[in-house]
Amino acid sequence: MLWDRFKKGFDAWENTTAGYLEKALKSPTVLGPTGALLSAAMKAKARADRAKTSFWAGLGLPTKRDQERSLHALNQLESRLMDLEERLAEKK
Amino acid sequence: MKGLGTLATIWSRPAPPVGTTPSDVIHHENKWRLLRYRPRAAGIVHETPVLLVPSLINRHYVLDLLPQKSFAAYMVSRGHDVYAIDWGVATDEDRYLTFDDVCDGYLGRATRLVARRSARNQAHVLGYCLGGTLAAIYTSVRPDHVASLLALAAPVRFEDDGMLSAWTRDPRFNVASLTGALGNVPEGLLQVAFKMLRPTLTASKLVHFLDKAWTDESLEGFMALEMWGNDNIPFPGACYQRYVEELYRNDALLAGTFTLSGLPARLENITCPTLAVTFEHDTIVPWPSAAALVDRVTSVDKQRLHLPGTHVGAVVSQKAATTLWPRISAWWAARDAAAGPADDAKATRLASATAR
Numbered sequence: 463m464l465w466d467r468f469k470k471g472f473d474a475w476e477n478t479t480a481g482y483l484e485k486a487l488k489s490p491t492v493l494g495p496t497g498a499l500l501s502a503a504m505k506a507k508a509r510a511d512r513a514k515t516s517f518w519a520g521l522g523l524p525t526k527r528d529q530e531r532s533l534h535a536l537n538q539l540e541s542r543l544m545d546l547e548e549r550l551a552e553k554k
Numbered sequence: 555m556k557g558l559g560t561l562a563t564i565w566s567r568p569a570p571p572v573g574t575t576p577s578d579v580i581h582h583e584n585k586w587r588l589l590r591y592r593p594r595a596a597g598i599v600h601e602t603p604v605l606l607v608p609s610l611i612n613r614h615y616v617l618d619l620l621p622q623k624s625f626a627a628y629m630v631s632r633g634h635d636v637y638a639i640d641w642g643v644a645t646d647e648d649r650y651l652t653f654d655d656v657c658d659g660y661l662g663r664a665t666r667l668v669a670r671r672s673a674r675n676q677a678h679v680l681g682y683c684l685g686g687t688l689a690a691i692y693t694s695v696r697p698d699h700v701a702s703l704l705a706l707a708a709p710v711r712f713e714d715d716g717m718l719s720a721w722t723r724d725p726r727f728n729v730a731s732l733t734g735a736l737g738n739v740p741e742g743l744l745q746v747a748f749k750m751l752r753p754t755l756t757a758s759k760l761v762h763f764l765d766k767a768w769t770d771e772s773l774e775g776f777m778a779l780e781m782w783g784n785d786n787i788p789f790p791g792a793c794y795q796r797y798v799e800e801l802y803r804n805d806a807l808l809a810g811t812f813t814l815s816g817l818p819a820r821l822e823n824i825t826c827p828t829l830a831v832t833f834e835h836d837t838i839v840p841w842p843s844a845a846a847l848v849d850r851v852t853s854v855d856k857q858r859l860h861l862p863g864t865h866v867g868a869v870v871s872q873k874a875a876t877t878l879w880p881r882i883s884a885w886w887a888a889r890d891a892a893a894g895p896a897d898d899a900k901a902t903r904l905a906s907a908t909a910r
Binding site: 479480484497504534544 | 646647648649651725727737752753758
């Protein structure tokens with residue numbers, strides 16, 4: 463009985479609060495600065511990464527990005543080979 | 555008192571046995587795998603196999619959650635030949651994976667591989683959430699191997715009043731700087747975003763959990779769903795960028811300006827039987843966003859199934875096993891029956907596929 467009353471009250475609170483929060487989180491006054499802050503933080507991280515990359519590249523060493531590109535190229539190559547195998551199988 | 559004891563075991567319980575329906579990996583490429591659920595002992599009844607395409611940001615096992623709550627196991631038990639894509643976990647080098655790589659390359663290969671194992675050289679494709687969007691785009695460009703399209707809570711109209719739409723459309727959110735700095739979009743960021751869709755949901759789940767989790771079955775179900783919900787995977791960077799910039803911001807799919815590998819992806823090009831399943835209380839994909847598919851496709855055989863429930867709950871709950879799942883199985887069976895029997899020569903392929 464007590465639990466049911468609590469749950470009723472809780473559900474009403476939850477619905478109202480969720481409604482208010484949704485309005486707030488969709489409002490341009492919240493979204494604008496949040497989006498700008500996130501973008502600024504990402505740009506700062508990218509700048510720091512670029513600085514690190516040029517340091518390693520200056521030493522003649524492959525950077526993380528170089529390795530990522532190579533691995534991706536290998537994966538693409540594997541996919542192209544599979545495409546060819548598929549075409550061959552179709553012709554058989 | 556017994557219920558209280560059950561509840562008290564939550565801390566000492568082993569992780570729930572998710573994704574346990576027996577399956578074999580029939581293809582592996584980069585991180586993704588194509589799984590085939592082992593057919594039931596009594597054999598396959600329906601000629602056209604089924605391909606399940608989960609969302610790119612979630613684990614595939616939502617459709618095979620627990621032994622008694624498994625969509626895949628249910629379909630196997632109904633005599634379907636069921637395949638599923640497991641996208642795997644994108645790692646750093648996958649930041650360069652494009653939308654075309656995933657949709658045309660990976661989904662395309664999965665569809666062809668599954669179709670080849672059937673007598674009709676076609677497969678029923680079921681896409682869930684973003685998986686449904688991928689399936690719709692793929693079908694609109696390369697319809698040959700798709701016997702039917704079933705979009706389960708799949709967003710098609712991205713200009714809606716949902717939270718995700720509002721967030722991604724804000725011009726001060728620079729997607730390129732996000733993917734440039736992080737590569738793939740980390741699962742943590744995605745998870746926070748999903749939790750912010752309804753910040754009070756955690757408290758609400760806890761209260762409703764106390765209401766139901768007095769039995770082993772309910773407790774295990776709750777834990778499995780929570781485990782899946784917190785088990786997101788990173789979104790490949792280049793793919794995410796196009797997804798947000800073209801689909802969310804320009805609503806390119808509905809506008810008819812989206813392309814796949816340079817070819818126009820127009821929903822009007824979809825002519826195969828199409829079923830869109832939408833959920834009344836879906837906060838992740840508001841139902842009008844998913845319902846737009848049926849309005850756009852030119853299939854003669856198209857319908858929308860609108861059900862009460864939420865984005866996940868309505869698909870994996872015990873209620874879904876008695877309402878949604880049988881209707882999906884019957885829908886596929888009816889499309890197979892309407893297509894008529896495959897010719898004898900091709901039927902031998904079905905027999906050999908069953909044996910494999």
